[in-house]
Amino acid sequence: MSKYYQTNKKTELGVLIAVVEKQATDKLVKEHLDELAFLAQTLNIKVCQTFVQKIERPDKRTYVRSGKLAEIQSIIKMENINIIIFDDELSPSQLRNIENEIKIKVYDRSLLILDIFLRRAQTAQAKIQVQLARFQYLLPRLTRMWTHLERQRGGRGTRGGAGEKEIETDKRMVRDRITLLKKQLNKVELQASTRRKSRNGIVRIALVGYTNAGKSSLMNLLGKECLYTKDELFATVDSTVRKVVINNLPFLLSDTVGFIRKLPYDLIASFKSTLAEVREADLLLHIIDISSPAYEDHIKVVEQTLVELGGNQIKRINIYNKIDQLSEETPHLENGTKQKSIMISAKTRQNLPALKNLIFEEAFKEHIKMYPNYIQPQSF
Numbered sequence: 001m002s003k004y005y006q007t008n009k010k011t012e013l014g015v016l017i018a019v020v021e022k023q024a025t026d027k028l029v030k031e032h033l034d035e036l037a038f039l040a041q042t043l044n045i046k047v048c049q050t051f052v053q054k055i056e057r058p059d060k061r062t063y064v065r066s067g068k069l070a071e072i073q074s075i076i077k078m079e080n081i082n083i084i085i086f087d088d089e090l091s092p093s094q095l096r097n098i099e100n101e102i103k104i105k106v107y108d109r110s111l112l113i114l115d116i117f118l119r120r121a122q123t124a125q126a127k128i129q130v131q132l133a134r135f136q137y138l139l140p141r142l143t144r145m146w147t148h149l150e151r152q153r154g155g156r157g158t159r160g161g162a163g164e165k166e167i168e169t170d171k172r173m174v175r176d177r178i179t180l181l182k183k184q185l186n187k188v189e190l191q192a193s194t195r196r197k198s199r200n201g202i203v204r205i206a207l208v209g210y211t212n213a214g215k216s217s218l219m220n221l222l223g224k225e226c227l228y229t230k231d232e233l234f235a236t237v238d239s240t241v242r243k244v245v246i247n248n249l250p251f252l253l254s255d256t257v258g259f260i261r262k263l264p265y266d267l268i269a270s271f272k273s274t275l276a277e278v279r280e281a282d283l284l285l286h287i288i289d290i291s292s293p294a295y296e297d298h299i300k301v302v303e304q305t306l307v308e309l310g311g312n313q314i315k316r317i318n319i320y321n322k323i324d325q326l327s328e329e330t331p332h333l334e335n336g337t338k339q340k341s342i343m344i345s346a347k348t349r350q351n352l353p354a355l356k357n358l359i360f361e362e363a364f365k366e367h368i369k370m371y372p373n374y375i376q377p378q379s380f
Contacts, residue, residue, distance in 0.1 A: 014040055014083035014107075016050040017072065019058045031294040035261070036087050039112050043119070048079055062097050063090060073102055083107060089264065092140045110137060110264040117267065125188045132181040133266040139174050142167050193276075203251040203366045205244075205359070206278045208306065209287035210298035211258030214321040217346040218287060219255040222246075222356070241277070246360045249367060254281070259305045261297075268308065279309050282366040284316040285359070290343065291325035315366075317342065317358060324348045 016036050020029055029052055037047045051072055053064045062069050063086055076084070083105045090098070090108040099106055107115075114137060117130040207215040223242035241254045254277040268275070278284065286302060288295055306312040316339045324345040342358055344351040 011044045011046050012083050013048050013079065013081050014045040014085050015072065015075065015081055016040070016047055016085050016087065017064060018050070018052050018087040019064060020052060020054055021056065022054045024054065027293070028297075031297070032087060032261070036085065036109065036112075039109075039116065040085055042116050043112065045083055045085070048081060049075060058088060058094075060091075061094065062101065063088070063094050069098075069101060076102065076104065085109075085112060088262070095141055109262055110266075113260065113264055114267065125185075128181055128185050128188060130267070132178065132185060133264065133269070135174050135178050135181065136266045137264065139171065139178070142170050142174065201370060203249075203283070203363045203370070204254070204277075204281045205251055205283045205285060205363060206254045206256055206281035207285050207287060208256060208278055208302060208311075209258060210289065210292075210302055211260045213258065213287040213289040213298070214346045215255050215258065215287045218285070218319070218321070219253065221346055221349065221352060222359075223253055246356050246363070249360060249364055251363050251367075259302050261301050263305065268305075275309055278306070278314075279311045281311070281314055283359075283362050284311065284314050286316050286318050286339075288318060288320050289322050290320040291322040295320075315339075315362065317362060319344060319355065321346055323350060 016033055018029070018033060018036070020032070033050050033052070037050075040047055051064070051068065053068045055065065059065050064072070072084070075081070081104065084098075084102060085107045087109050089110040090106070095106060095108070111134075114130065114134045117126075118134060121127045121130050207219060209215050219240065219242070223244050241252055244251055244253045256275060256277055284306075286299075288299060292298060303312065306314075318339055318341040320341065320343040322345060323343050324347055340358060340362070342351060342355055344355050346352075
């Protein structure tokens, strides 16, 4: 069993900054900022204040307009803030301009997610994938961003910022590291592909869903394994495959990394081997946190990510989890597709027998396609 150690790192103070369209509702803005704060909390960053600017599109130079940036800078000095976090991916020029103005550590949403993945990764494959994505993100942003690399490589530098010679050295180091990681990843992906091919002849089912929807909890219930679960974003980064048997019918069940709004492109590209478990599955179990006020938006994010992965045509069962956290009024679920749905609680095991029967029915249909002469076993 894997051991997880909680490292007590110093809590840093941060502010959140978001640009939203003028027609965005307060409810939507709050949901986005709450999620960003949850991400920050995962890296031991205490959010002291949030700033929202409603404009049609982010400022090309500094993301927010100059007046808002001056307001943010004033609060930063007053409250001794040492990190600012933006709810979008900043371009290299935006990052450079903001750092020149603010002169403290800057995170955008992509770097925040990448650093969380880096902390969560356990297997060699996941570590290579995250490091590759992170270096590819950092390469065009090597101005004062070299301080992020300093933590990873254990080097030392001046507090005033890197000079041109040091930045060029960093760029060469990053390019060399990217080349090495790509070679290592290709080797690992080849091994993973060989393992997946060896599973031919058995039904494959993959768990998908928005991060923190309860995929690993359900994996534990169905697979009788003790996977790490916690109420936090990206508790699971590594893909896990287990053999599960329901009513004497065996199948392979894989738990995959959770999806999230604005998932960095480099991360999706680096995790293409891991996410092949989704693309090559016979059946997808889409886990949805029905207790979240934004569950409908989460469904859209997952559906769009499945389109990007080429897995949107795979048969799915929509599993609405965490019904134990609902108020007395149950949301009305619109299901205009042929996908089957069920409401459960992985925590209290409510409707778990019905879910197992539904999975068995759909898995058996896929099994019959492989073995037309197979005799259905009796249910127990």
